[in-house]
Amino acid sequence: MDQNQDNAVDKVLLERFESEIWNKVPHLENNQEGGKIVNATPLVDITADFKECAKKIYNLDISDSELQVYGKLDSTLLTGSIKVRPAANIIHEAISTGKIKSGQTVIEATSGNFGIALGMLSKLGLQVVTIVSRKLQEGVFHELRNMGIKIMDLEMDICPAPGMEGKKDELVAKATAANVRSQLTQLGFDPSIFDNSITEIEALLGKQDIINLAKLLAKKYNCFCPEQYDNDLNVNAHRTITGAEIDQQLQQDGNSLDEFNILCTFGTGGTSGGLSRYISEKYNKKGVHVIFPPGGQDVAGIRTHNNADGLKYYQPEKYAGEYEVDFEKAKPLLKFFVEKGHDIGESSALELYATLQLVSANKGKKFVVMICDGIEKYRKNLEKIGKIQPPGQVSQEEVASNSSEYDKVIWIHTQYTPQEGGIELLAKSLGIDKSKIVIPNARTAQQLLSGQGIPDEINNSIQESKGKSLMVCMAGRTSLMAANVLAEKGIVTDSLIGGITELPEARNSQLSELVKQASQF
Numbered sequence: 001m002d003q004n005q006d007n008a009v010d011k012v013l014l015e016r017f018e019s020e021i022w023n024k025v026p027h028l029e030n031n032q033e034g035g036k037i038v039n040a041t042p043l044v045d046i047t048a049d050f051k052e053c054a055k056k057i058y059n060l061d062i063s064d065s066e067l068q069v070y071g072k073l074d075s076t077l078l079t080g081s082i083k084v085r086p087a088a089n090i091i092h093e094a095i096s097t098g099k100i101k102s103g104q105t106v107i108e109a110t111s112g113n114f115g116i117a118l119g120m121l122s123k124l125g126l127q128v129v130t131i132v133s134r135k136l137q138e139g140v141f142h143e144l145r146n147m148g149i150k151i152m153d154l155e156m157d158i159c160p161a162p163g164m165e166g167k168k169d170e171l172v173a174k175a176t177a178a179n180v181r182s183q184l185t186q187l188g189f190d191p192s193i194f195d196n197s198i199t200e201i202e203a204l205l206g207k208q209d210i211i212n213l214a215k216l217l218a219k220k221y222n223c224f225c226p227e228q229y230d231n232d233l234n235v236n237a238h239r240t241i242t243g244a245e246i247d248q249q250l251q252q253d254g255n256s257l258d259e260f261n262i263l264c265t266f267g268t269g270g271t272s273g274g275l276s277r278y279i280s281e282k283y284n285k286k287g288v289h290v291i292f293p294p295g296g297q298d299v300a301g302i303r304t305h306n307n308a309d310g311l312k313y314y315q316p317e318k319y320a321g322e323y324e325v326d327f328e329k330a331k332p333l334l335k336f337f338v339e340k341g342h343d344i345g346e347s348s349a350l351e352l353y354a355t356l357q358l359v360s361a362n363k364g365k366k367f368v369v370m371i372c373d374g375i376e377k378y379r380k381n382l383e384k385i386g387k388i389q390p391p392g393q394v395s396q397e398e399v400a401s402n403s404s405e406y407d408k409v410i411w412i413h414t415q416y417t418p419q420e421g422g423i424e425l426l427a428k429s430l431g432i433d434k435s436k437i438v439i440p441n442a443r444t445a446q447q448l449l450s451g452q453g454i455p456d457e458i459n460n461s462i463q464e465s466k467g468k469s470l471m472v473c474m475a476g477r478t479s480l481m482a483a484n485v486l487a488e489k490g491i492v493t494d495s496l497i498g499g500i501t502e503l504p505e506a507r508n509s510q511l512s513e514l515v516k517q518a519s520q521f
């Protein structure tokens, strides 16, 4: 049955949703735009701690008496993050219009917080399936499981192989489709429905398009997909509620949003888009600064600039500014604020560090920083701050000009392995003898990346090495992840930026001459 053909509203579900969820999250009284906001999250003046952090951690004196920094504590929300705002609005509308009924399944692509927010529906008897396409921190998986959510873990962007046109996409798509099919079957979905759509599914997986995969699976299995990346209710929740809420709270403190800069990060673009629109409609200006981590850095819940570009709600013309900020530099700030008792997560720390940079550069005195979630899920990573020497990320030029320092080049990838031509190209481009290149099999790479310990083959190579070890993969992400896993065990290695595919000589070769699909499983 097509869900759209039966629009009867499940009144019992709606009532339970309103009493158990809607009434606990920020919303407009009487659903009236411009009206009072019920359940606002705290807007807290954190200027004193911000100044202390600047002085103690970064040795910066920002004693300016006009400086005002507020934190908008969405970490206090039901399910612990800002994402409950769009989730509640999208689900409320869907139940109210008969798109979701008791017993139905909700399926969505998410990097964590939106899925955790959807988990509130498990309490109402709805099944929630999240498609997770990124390496998530263990604490995030733990919360997803705790909320009773079913997880399909694809780890798609672990290390895509750009440039390996056609054939590679096909191979990856087929392997991933088999993985999706098996996970769906385990979750109780009928595999024959999947098989009937295999061409469409493989086409999406070939493009690593998990967002549309969630939509397609929802359609085929008669589930509901919130479509957070394309659903205007996501942006609208922040325009009509979050923006108005901050405005009302600043006014209560004798301030005006007109004079403030808001800092936020980017996941779907809902927060940045909604707040930008609120400010431009009410104050006719741009007031939102969007902060990204640089490529290669994984900050929980948010995207890099590259991964945001192309999404529907990535709208740079609406922002007051966009900045790439090094998360490594923001980590001591995260530790400082958490030790001070502030419940802030990784993305908040990135924004606060960006605020510090704006203040130092004299680019504003009044700021509202969106505290999108808290620290609990990220405790394990927090404990590592200051204790681990991060791996070096080095370019081909840097390696080639210091090649005598490297004694081992270790290939690391779970799907591809270099051909003879690839090994020769690596040796030539990096200026390192072929005998120093070690190629563990794909299973060994998988073992290392999944945190099951350091496989002997890799450990022995590194221990034997009289100089530095360099991790190399297809495009630079897998090797960085491997180097990070090793760093956690106290083993310092470097990772080659861009991997084999970005070596200058690789540009003149067919990638299929350099690498082949790994078979040693």
Ligand SMILES: Cc1ncc(COP(=O)(O)O)c(C=O)c1O
Pocket: 081, 083, 111, 112, 113, 114, 265, 266, 267, 268, 269, 270, 271, 272, 300, 301, 302, 345, 347, 372, 373
């Ligand atoms: C921790 C965290 N911060 C910020 C964001 C950004 O939110 P948005 O999706 O509205 O861009 C997200 C989104 O998932 C998030 O999980």
